[in-house]
Amino acid sequence: MQVTRQADALRLAASVVSIGTFDGVHRGHRAVLAALRASGRALGLPTVLLTFDPHPRAFLQPQSAPRMISTVDDRIALLAESGAVDHCLVLPFDRALSEASADDFVRGLLLARLGMRRLVVGANFRCGRGRQGDIDYLGQLGKSHGYDVEPVALHATNATGMDVRCSSTEARRLIQCGDVRAAAALLERPHEIHAMVVAKAPARASGAAEIRLPQGICVPPVGHYSGAVRAQAGAPHWRPALVQLGAADGMARVLSDAHFAPMPGSAVSVRFFSSAPA
Incomplete structure (x- = not known):
């Protein structure tokens, strides 16, 4: 897996892309990674995972920023171990990125620099200023820009005795309340x-x-x-x-x-x- 920390340094003619913080690389993330690899193989294209450092909330709402499950280096190592990612692009989440519209983000980076042909993300994914770019919005945008969107359901787990959506937020809650066994079930480690x-x-x-x-x-x-x-x-x-x-x-x-x-x-x-x- 090639790691790049500047968007300008990575240019691809075509690719399959996934986006997210991927903190902890939990079971839900692994479902997205499996779909990313399957799409890359089906289309014969390299896979790109775009992630952020710091966590977007650490920039937008520093007073309520979550404690991270894994450092960015650990996250990169876990992504590499998955075998699903050819290129990992780590972007600093800054004011310019926070103020970019979903359209600008898609056209200026995902299409112009990465040649995105398919976007593989969790079903609850949103991007762009005001979180405008949900799955439906991005799918409509794709129809006029030559890419499609593959939403992946974030699987539920009964690790806590009830069905909950796999999420970094839930893993943090389990760790911070001391239920490290249930957290391990969600993280799969x-x-x-x-x-x-x-x-x-x-x-x-x-x-x-x-x-x-x-x-x-x-x-x-x-x-x-x-x-x-x-x-x-x-x-x-x-x-x-x-x-x-x-x-x-x-x-x-x-x-x-x-x-x-x-x-x-x-x-x-x-x-x-x-x-x-x-």
Whole structure:
């Protein structure tokens, strides 16, 4: 997968395009990705996924911007692993983009630069100033501009004991209320964060480390969680761990086995499997 961070740097004669933040790359996103790949193969065209950094609400409504499930780099890695995307175009969401009409967005970028022949998006997709560009609007626009629109239903899941639409919003809600098991069912993998080690374990607590949680990333509430930990440098294996999230803002403690001995300043990855007794 080729990653491009400037629209001007990517020009294609024809392509199949999908658009969205794709935070967490959850089950619904994977349905869109599968449809994107199928359309690319059927039409014999490269696939393009256009995503944004930061999240549009972080620009438009910073006071209510959501905590992200995954960083933009993690999102790119998950998209690459899907095998569905040939080109990932990461655009900064800025004032110019927020003020562009749906028509200008389609004609100026998707058609002029990407040669879009089909747009594959979730059935609730909207784009353009005032969110004017819904599926019906974009479909009508396509009739005069030579592309079609393929809406993909975002599958429901009973991960929470009830049918809910797959969405990043729902995954965030589950994580932030501590139901990391249900969140994993929606994400199709354990929720994972990357953190920085700030203190070594005392000698009597071999296999423990104090970590600083990343800012702006969705984390569970105060409590104890069964999970796994892995040093990001030179440690290919995940080790079982107890993750203790305390009241201190941005800090946590990870307890694992004696082989887990990261140095202060090193990076670790932490996965959450389920709530654990205190």
